[in-house]
Amino acid sequence: MKRSLIAALLGAAFAAGPALAADNPGAGILKAQCISCHAIAKPDSMTLDRLWTRKGPDLYYAGSKFNKAWLVKWLQEPVRIRPTGEFYTKHVKAGDKEDVVDESTLTAHVKLSKADAEAAADALMALTGPDGLVTKGAFKGDKVSMSMGAMFFNKLRGCAACHSAKPGSGGVSGPELYTAGERLQPDYIYSYIKDPQKIDPHIWMPTLNLAEPDLQRLTGYILQLSASEGK
Ligand code: HEC
Numbered sequence: 001m002k003r004s005l006i007a008a009l010l011g012a013a014f015a016a017g018p019a020l021a022a023d024n025p026g027a028g029i030l031k032a033q034c035i036s037c038h039a040i041a042k043p044d045s046m047t048l049d050r051l052w053t054r055k056g057p058d059l060y061y062a063g064s065k066f067n068k069a070w071l072v073k074w075l076q077e078p079v080r081i082r083p084t085g086e087f088y089t090k091h092v093k094a095g096d097k098e099d100v101v102d103e104s105t106l107t108a109h110v111k112l113s114k115a116d117a118e119a120a121a122d123a124l125m126a127l128t129g130p131d132g133l134v135t136k137g138a139f140k141g142d143k144v145s146m147s148m149g150a151m152f153f154n155k156l157r158g159c160a161a162c163h164s165a166k167p168g169s170g171g172v173s174g175p176e177l178y179t180a181g182e183r184l185q186p187d188y189i190y191s192y193i194k195d196p197q198k199i200d201p202h203i204w205m206p207t208l209n210l211a212e213p214d215l216q217r218l219t220g221y222i223l224q225l226s227a228s229e230g231k
């Protein structure tokens with residue numbers, strides 16, 4: 001009786017998505033140094049309250065999101081991705097014309113040695129999250145015109161209200177996107193723009209029901225921004 005209950009509980013834990021193999025050396029690093037701020041397994045309840053109080057972005061689908069080379073580099077030399085950290089409203093203050101980032105409340109991210117960064121990145125890449133979260137092969141890889149891309153990003157689709165396409169410009173309530181091509185997998189970028197709430201049910205990025213050519217154009221633009229180093 002007891003044994004079957006334990007088996008059922010274990011089954012439930014594994015059904016939530018790929019778990020870390022016990023022999024993965026990076027798994028130990030994640031458990032010891034990272035889970036105080038990051039979820040490495042899908043939380044049972046994805047409430048709004050959890051989103052507002054979590055101390056760092058979710059990492060349980062890191063393997064479907066990041067480029068490994070970026071992870072290895074960033075974990076050794078972390079630089080800010082979200083201009084207002086986590087969570088946004090806690091790190092802005094009133095300015096003359098608009099809210100400004102309150103730098104004094106932002107703290108530096110933990111830094112790892114090269115060996116630990118490599119091990120942690122391996123462990124993170126094994127966390128691919130629930131099936132179907134990201135549509136594989138969705139981005140077709142066509143080159144896009146940067147001026148058309150910028151017009152859609154800044155004006156027509158309003159992305160710049162929350163994101164910056166260039167250091168120091170654009171909105172601060174979402175992650176910067178000028179290094180997104182280095183950081184993120186193309187299909188993740190596409191899937192996020194298509195349906196943000198599928199990835200994070202309470203995230204404040206609007207679902208715009210964009211047409212396919214729009215999704216391809218914006219994904220291509222964001223990827224190319226990185227190649228031109230946000231200039
Ligand atoms: C004190 C809380 C805290 C701890 C501990 C911590 N992080 Fe973070 N982490 C954050 C915050 C906050 C951010 C968002 C930083 C930003 O956007 O500039 C972040 C961002 C990240 C990102 C980028 C995520 C994304 O979606 O952009 C990765 C990867 C990451 N952390 C990995 C780790 C690893 C691996 C460890 C353990 C070695 C760790 N973190 C420990 C708070 C933490």
Ligand code: HEC
Pocket residue numbers: 057082153157158159160161162163173174175180184188189190192193203204205206208218222
């Ligand atoms: C109202 C604010 C808002 C608007 C408008 C908005 N976003 Fe977002 N976006 C967000 C937030 C918030 C996140 C996720 C934050 C997090 O993970 O911490 C996000 C995440 C993303 C991501 C994933 C980035 C990452 O590092 O995980 C991409 C790509 C993206 N947005 C592109 C766009 C594009 C393209 C548009 C315009 C069509 C747009 N966004 C409009 C707020 C916004």
